[in-house]
Amino acid sequence: MGFLSSITSLFSSNTSEATTTAEEAASEAYNGFIITPAPIAEGGQFRVAATITKGEDETLQTHQFIRSDLVVSRDECIEITIRKAKMTVDQLADSLFN
Template sequence: MGILSSLKGLFSATESAPEKAEETVEYKGFEIVPAPMKDNGQFRVAAIVTKGEGEEKKTHNFIRSDLIGSRDECITITLRKAKLTIDQLGDNLFK
């Protein structure tokens, strides 16, 4: 599989459909909803990160290349990586 095919697979709904979303975790004014994506028998680190309400609400689809064998472990890693990204980027996450 080529690099372009790999990248296409990250964003293709047919190859990597999200599993059911988990409960929202609040962190430093952001909301993180883990949404592991099943991918070839494993789970891709993914979440929806939001901040604000109403018309001020901003959303970022957080998807990483990491594949994890266990759904529960994937959720744990997703939360850790999303929090680290929020710590590093803050509101710049939405730019």
């Protein structure tokens, strides 16, 4: 591979390499909700995503939280995910599940 090809490959994305699976991180309780970050790997970056739940057993409610933000570092993505999920809980509370 030539030098220019190497540089070009750094800045181009190959959709066949994108992984759409989400690997969950440690859950965090917040105002009666449970936030479980699950960054989605996409082309060498991570998409902000999580599961927000409330309740148990028959009363369990779940919301899949996916945003357009892409972050290079998985750990940074988890931090951003938790921050954005908390803002969403603060703004929408129980209407999040409607």
